[in-house]
Amino acid sequence: MKVLKFGGSSVGKPERIRGIVSILKNYYASGDHFTVVFSAFGGVTDSLIEMSSLAAAGDDRYGEAFQAFAKRHQDAISELLPEGSLRTETATQIRKSHEVLKNLLYGVFLVREASARTMDYVLSFGERSSSYIITQTLKSVGIPAEFLDARKVIRTDKKFGGATVNFDKTYAAVRKYYSEHTDIQIVTGFIASAKGGLTTTLGRGGSDYTASLLGAGLDAQAIEIWTDVSGVLTADPRRVKKAFTIPKMTYAEAMEMSHFGAKVIYPPTLMPALHKRIPLYIKNTFEPDFPGTKVSEESSDGNTAVRGISSINSVALLTVSGSGLFGVPGTSARLFNSLAQSGINIILITQGSSEHAISFAVKPDDADGARRAAEEVFAYEIDRGVVNPVKVERELSIVAIIGENMREQPGISGRLFQALGKNGINAVAIAQGSSELNVSVVIPKEDENKALNALHEAFFLSDSKTLHLFIVGVGLIGSTLLEQVKKQNAYLRERLGMELKIVGMSNSRKMLVDVDGIDIENWQEALNNSGTDADLAVFVGRMRDANLSNSIFVDNTADDKIANYYEGILDESISISTPNKVSTSSSYAQYLRLKALATKRGVQFRYETNVGAGLPVISTLRDLMDSGDRIRKIEGVLSGSLSYIFNNFDGTKPFDAIVMDAKQKGFTEPDPRVDLSGKDVGRKILILARETGIPMESEDVSLVGFLPEGAMEAASVADFFSILKEKRTYFQELYAAAATEGKVLRMIATLEGDQASVGVQAIGPQNPFFGLSGSDNMIVFTTDRYGERPLVVRGPGAGAEVTAAGVFAEIIKIGKFLS
Structure with a gap:
């Protein structure tokens, strides 16, 4: 004998009931001996509670709720049973039953009270109606089914709303009844009876308990709980999207899971099955071939510690x-x-x-x-x-x-x-x-x-991890980063067990947050069509409220307003990766505060791309220092735009034409004075100084200007270029003075001791910066270990591809840290 139970979600609609009929036909055809317990149709118990509450409050709208209840069952009869005597008989019997319920509700309405005892009787109409209709439906397809009102066999005390079962009397009644009835019994779940025939209920989820009681009373071969999920899952799938079915677990494990909120198992269900050592299966009505979860006394797989x-x-x-x-x-x-x-x-x-x-x-x-x-x-x-x-x-x-x-x-x-x-x-x-x-x-x-x-x-999923990315700035660098992520995600999943999920993005106009993930293939369309007006405070607030594991905030901008949020973001245990130099080059106290906060919260604050774009400059410096080396001197061409300008300033083209060319290619800022002033390079050497432990402020960096008088004060970019053109002779003389000595001009940042400076220098062939080309950056570390031959890091120091790649690499490193 097997005892099967189908819950309310499984019998929520006529088409679902037809699916159950197909399952039971297969059982019947295979010769299995079984009995079936049914819950009320999905949502009916709540409907009965609602109409009772309305009636008890003197609200005559209870009648509307009752009519909807009655109509739903009559409609189910019409859909499930073919025309003929069986349908007529079923509809008549259900109508008579519901007339009793109607009168009962009217009584509640008159006395303005629905006691626990009355409510148990009211609620019994849900299971009694569904089970009777399904019994008749099974008969219509040739299955010899018989309706069994569980009040005939399950005995309890008079604790209405959650009665205590008398096991001895119940098991005796079950055995006696089944010995006298040979047809397949279709049993009402949830309900029972106390002394005197009073209707009681077994508590919400009591239909599972009914099945377990029948199984124990009949010494069943198995108890099968059919529901709308594929067994007991490793976690609540509504909260953990990657939860999966546990194939096998012990009674004790199942009890613990149910105690701590696993809704698929009603806790009292386990005790009768455990007492009789009857295996209990949790199966999915909508995937009947899926094996589901087996709960028994067998030990689970010893290789899996946590079930x-x-x-x-x-x-x-x-x-x-x-x-x-x-x-x-x-x-x-x-x-x-x-x-x-x-x-x-x-x-x-x-x-x-x-x-x-x-x-x-x-x-x-x-x-x-x-x-x-x-x-x-x-x-x-x-x-x-x-x-x-x-x-x-x-x-x-x-x-x-x-x-x-x-x-x-x-x-x-x-x-x-x-x-x-x-x-x-x-x-x-x-x-x-x-x-x-x-x-x-x-x-x-x-x-x-x-x-x-x-x-x-x-x-x-110890061999896999999902990183949740919130990206601000989806312009040139941000869009390039998204393209790199899209191309590399499959590799990351297969080789590193890491999946990058974009759950938030914002530009200056629109923002979008979706905790289920933004489709990276169509992110621009999603942002434009589904995004709301950009508001950084709201965006950060939504990121905080989402409270997702392994969250990373990626700032691809140079906006000082965004950097103001870093402290709060780190304090929420969210890691940061950014090429934005504002926070690391502001006050030294703030720099230390952000680093200390990241350490305190156990997250990462990464800014490798602050210096050298995608080049490993900061990480190389940290490695040198962590391994005990002493930094004597750092020199660097730290601007890709300035590198391009001075590498091409060879006397064949005017200086202003080269600057204009760099601007048009996107190497410089829209206003090239930001680059040519040396301030950006000054921020970079400041960051490197701080990384060596020097408590330096931005005003401590000496910026040696080289532009002609009036250039920096020009009213507009156009006026600035006019001044450069007027001063062509000035720049030509700078070049000629260097060339006469066989030297070239380079904008070089230098840190020696606690002194930092930035300025244009004329250097000869013996200098490592002499042979620079294109927009390359070069950083030269002179240390105790690298004294005679300094350590050189060289490569492209500007461009969306390399900067985005540097951010991407940091995201992966953060993911490894969080593993």
Whole structure:
């Protein structure tokens, strides 16, 4: 004998019921002996509660709700049963039943009251209607089905709304009934009866319990719970998109999962099955061939320590603390007895070995009652000051990792806390039993989704990781970065186990945030059509509120306003990658504050592209210093635009023509004075100085100007070029003076000791910068180890491709750090 149960979502519509009929026809054709339990049609129980509440409130709209309820069932009969006597018989019987419900609701309306006892009777009409209609439908296709009202066999006490089952009487009644009936029994879930024939219910989710009770009473071969998901998943799929089915788990693991919020298993269901050692299968009505999850006494795969991750969405944590608890026998008994007498259920308990404090979690609605009960029992100690007033923390959640094999594998707790820590999630309290069947952590409620995803990656997808990117600036550099990500994502998934998901983007006009991911193939269309007006504060706020694991903020701009948000972003445990030099070249105190904050929050603040675009300049400098080398001197051509200008200033073309050419090719800023002033290069040498540990400010960098008088003060860019043209002789003389000595002109930044300067220098063939070409940057490190022959880093120092590639490389490094 097999006992099958189909839930409300499985019987929500006539077409779904037809799918169930097909499943049962296959069972019948294979010769399986089975019985089937059905819930009410999807949404009907809520509808019955609604109409009862309206009636009890004296609101005659309950009649409209009833009419919709009755019509839904009559429509189902018309769709499921062919015309003829069977349809007529079914419609008549359901109409009579619903007439009783109508009169009952009218009585509620008159007395303005719906007691728990009345509500149990009202709710029974859901399962009784669905099960009877499905029984008749099965008969119409040739399956010998018989309707069984579970009130005939399941016996309970009179605790209406959630009755306690009398197992001995129930099992005896089940065995007796089934011994006298040979047809396939179609049974109402959820409902039962107490002494005197009073209708009771088994609590929400009670249809699963009905199936388990029948299975235990019949010593069934298996119990199958058919629902709308493919078994028990590693986590809630609504919150963890990459959750997958657990093929096999033990009763104990399933109980823990259900206790911590896994909705697919109703907790009492497991006890009868466990007692009789009956395997329980969780299967998907809409994927009947999928094996689902088997719950039994068999041990799960020993190679998998954690079987699932679950959570309780909302709890309050109460803490009783004080020196008066230390070493006092019976303290815990006093506390928990007082809570029990107040009818308060405790979800989690944790106590330090010093016994100085006891913390326990309860439902939020029970928090005030629990506090009063605890303070009453310790009133004497609180008055003496040896026990503190009870501390109540609200807006918390519990996440738990569950698995019987955790005890066999060391380091499980370490991985849990590492995953939480790297995502900035604070553990408010921790509980772990000696059996290590679960490790539970109380965390801020706002971090629940992030924690579930971070832990799921840590324990089930340790060879893969999703990085959530929020990108500001999708112009030349940003769009190039997106193109590089699009081309490389498949490689990253296959070789590095890393997936980059763009969940936010913004330019100066539009912004778009989508936690499910923005289609990188059509991001421009999505931004233009679905984006809202750009507002940086709102964008950062949405990024913070999304609270996604492994979040990275990418700033591809040079906007000082965006840099003002860095501190808040890092404080939210979000890593940053940026070519924007504003934050690292502002005040030294702010520079240190950002780096310290990143370290404190366990995230990354990366700005390699601040100096040398995609060249490994800062990382090389850090490697030298970390390995114990001492920096004597740093020299560099640190501007791709200035490199292009001076590399091409060979006397054949006027200086102004070369600058105009560089501007037209996009090498310079729209106003070339930003480059030619040396300020940008000054910011870069300032950053390198700070990386060596020198507490330098921007005014400490000496900028030696070379432009003719009046050029920097020109009213417009056009006027600036006019002055350059007028001063061609001045520039030609600069070139000639250098060329006469066999030298060339280069804009060079120098850091020696604690002195930094930027200026145009005439250098000879022996100088490493002499042979520069194109827009190359070159940085020369003279150190204790690289004294006679300095270490040189050279390559393209400007351009969207190399800058975007540098940012891309940093994103990957951040991803590896978060692994």
